[in-house]
Amino acid sequence: MKRLFSTDVVFLHAPSVYDFRRDTIFFGPISDVVPSSPAFEMYPMGITSLAETLEKNGYNVRIVNLAYLMLRDPDFDPEKLIARLKPRLFAIDLHWLPHAHGSLEVAQLCKKYHPDIPVAFGGLSSSYYHEELISYPYVDFVLRGDSTEEPMRQLVSSLRQGQADFSSIPNLTWKKPDGQPVVNPLTWIPDNLDYTTIPSYRYVMGSVFKYGSLHNTMPYLDWLSYPITALLTARGCTQNCSICGGSRSAYARICGRQKPAYRSPKALVEDIRFIKSFGKAPIFILHDIRQAGMDYAREFFGLLKKERIPNELIIELFFPADEEYFRLISESVPRFSLELTIETHEEHLRRLNGKFKCSNAAVEATIAAALKYNCRKIDLFFMTGIPGQTYQSALASIDYCRQLLEKFNGDKRLSLFIAPLAPFLDPGSPAFENPEKYGYIKHCQTLEDHRQALTRPSWKHILSYETTTMSRDEIVEATYEAAYRLNELKREYNLIPEEVYEDIRYRITQARQIIAEIDRILLIPDEEVRQLSLQKLKARVAELNRHTICGKDELKWPLRRRFAGLWSLGKLLTMLFLEEVKRVGLRLRGNYDQHPLEMG
Known part of the structure; x- marks a missing residue:
């Protein structure tokens, strides 16, 4: 008992x-x-x-x-x-x-x-x-x-x-x-x-009731104030991006998976229906729906249109999209936003990396089509530390950001970001397995190497790699200089409030100083003195360990409501309570393992 x-x-x-x-x-x-x-x-x-x-x-x-x-x-x-x-x-x-x-x-x-x-x-x-x-x-x-x-x-x-x-x-x-x-x-x-739900919000909601703890299953620190949810559409990927541990070849190497396994459109819509019963915040659809083909995408959005959900959808793109696709989305949901990671403006580097292997004209046509069909926000990500990138190339990404803002008349729906490939090069990724081909120099190979690296005092020294075109110092400095220039550009086009601009400018300046101070401290030969010197920096480091290169709210989508009404939440909790009562009955009778899974 x-x-x-x-x-x-x-x-x-x-x-x-x-x-x-x-x-x-x-x-x-x-x-x-x-x-x-x-x-x-x-x-x-x-x-x-x-x-x-x-x-x-x-x-x-x-x-x-x-x-x-x-x-x-x-x-x-x-x-x-x-x-x-x-x-x-x-x-x-x-x-x-x-x-x-x-x-x-x-x-x-x-x-x-x-x-x-x-x-x-x-x-x-x-x-x-x-x-x-x-x-x-x-x-x-x-x-x-x-x-x-x-x-x-x-x-x-x-x-x-x-x-x-x-x-x-x-x-x-x-x-x-x-x-x-x-x-x-x-x-x-x-x-x-279709044999499971990814993630299982049914389990999460039920466990809050069952174990009497709201905080044990919280996904991130401010989730209650910004309760975005996400759904996984596939395990595996059709793309083979060089730096991704979730690439096609990485899944084959690590998981034995030769092709993606998809969740059916019907099952995805059932997942969204459940989310709708407790939450009204945006839902992030992970992976590009079109990986499974346009027939799959049409079926998904067709079913979604009938559902009449109130939530905004965040759609991920792995390759360019045309007007037909955005028309399909806009007719199916009340609001949608986009996530695009192109990593660099240089087309030949994108081809080498395997990410958005297309012309800049195709990227811009995708943005134009999305804006035409009332996309609420387009997050466009660039990266430092990618294969073949030089210091000047990283900075030139911000020049391309300016070109985009000029082309789209400073449209405030265009949100631009740049961040480093950090802290590690993903094991299993093409670049990790073939570093010479992609121009990487690895400083970590084993699990223990990576474990030890995480205890070093700055992200520059934690970085598990450098490239044949950029040292660790250059990757760090390129990140801060590019972010600094992008912050200036956002201010020029009035994309961020003045207080956000000033805060990020201050944080980047301070971060550069902290990196330099830590480098000087690491030269101190006496271990005890070195540790005491690092401890004196602790308060400043804690202040700068978040939101250094972009504002804390820049990545968020506007919320109209966070949660469903009390009636809907009450019905949901009653259903979960009855499900748990049924399971207790099964355990009382010793009926374990009644639902083994089968591959199909």
């Missing part, structure tokens, strides 16, 4: 660097163009799908976002919380490599207080480094691949039954009792995503 209500699995999301509140580390702009902070408190959405699958099969599953809790409360002690938890299994994500330090530190804490409770890792980075990861004494399992819902269910089922032989579980790397590692075949590779 006690086990009936106890927790079977606890998913722990660690900060990028476990000691980020104590150590002086200037992360700079590495998270300025994503919703989360440099602690990268946003956990991978696949965790919710894993949790939902386990809950459907009778298990009690909690997600605990340690990174969020540590950011929210300076006095929160993650070690005390971990000591109190007693699940069958701790599951820690290492999806994005910037978590290489925090995730391993959290794993050590789990073993410190619970030496007999196994620890599992999962995610793309875990999959890439699974053999190195399993060699750590505090890691017992690594679930490999991009779709581990069923392998995870089988693992938890085996643990519940007290089994010690896990050789039949697909995608699993594990240890025998004598410590010998075993790598099971990577065979669980579903060819569609």
Whole structure:
């Protein structure tokens, strides 16, 4: 009876660097163009799908976002919380490599207080480094691949039954009792995503009710004030961008996936219908819908038109689009915005990199078509540190931004950004696997290399690479100079308020000074004096560790409403309560594992 209500699995999301509140580390702009902070408190959405699958099969599953809790409360002690938890299994994500330090530190804490409770890792980075990861004494399992819902269910089922032989579980790397590692075949590779929901907002909402904690599952620090949601349309990609760990060749290498697995248009619209029941903020549709073909896109938007959703959609583009596409979107949703990452204005570099392999004229025609069909906002991203880029080329991207503003008469719907490829070159990406071809010089190769790099005192020294055309110093300076010039350009065209302009100008100036001061401190031979000198910078570093190169609200889309009304929320919570009552009944009867997944 006690086990009936106890927790079977606890998913722990660690900060990028476990000691980020104590150590002086200037992360700079590495998270300025994503919703989360440099602690990268946003956990991978696949965790919710894993949790939902386990809950459907009778298990009690909690997600605990340690990174969020540590950011929210300076006095929160993650070690005390971990000591109190007693699940069958701790599951820690290492999806994005910037978590290489925090995730391993959290794993050590789990073993410190619970030496007999196994620890599992999962995610793309875990999959890439699974053999190195399993060699750590505090890691017992690594679930490999991009779709581990069923392998995870089988693992938890085996643990519940007290089994010690896990050789039949697909995608699993594990240890025998004598410590010998075993790598099971990577065979669980579903060819569609309709078997689950990604992410599972049903699980997230239900867990708030079930476990009585709103904050454990918060995706990022200010989500309650800006509750944007997202949906994953595919696992895998048709594109093969050189610096992307989620590229076509990376998925083949890491996950054994030869082609993308898509969520059907019908299932996506059902997901949107559920989101609509609790939230009215924008919904980000991850990946370019057209990857699956225009018939797929037409079906999706046709179904969406019938749904009459109030939410704005954020649409991602991987390649140019024409007027027909934007007409289709505008007829289906009340409002939409775009995300385009072209990385550089230089067409030959885009061809080398594999991103937006088209002419600038095609990029501009796409922007013009979107604006014609009343796109509310177009976020256009450039990058420093890409293959073949020089210092002058990086700065010339801002000249191209000026050309765009001139061409489109300073249209305020055009939002321009530039950010560095930081902190790491993605393992599994074409550039990581073939650095000479793309002009990269790698400073980190192993998981341990990356873990150690994250403890260095500035993002310049954390960078895992430089290129044959730019040193680390040049990448850092190109980032700040380009951002400085872009800030001036935005002010000239009245794209940002004066106070935002002044704030970013101040922050870039201060950031350059901090980089120089840290470089000088690192030359101090005495370790104790060096650490004391770094500690004196801590307050200034903390002030500048966010929103250095663009305003904190520049990436946000305007909100009309945040959440649904009380009636809709009440109906939703009642439904989730009844679902949980049904699951309790199944557990009382010992009916576990009634919903195994099948590939199809």
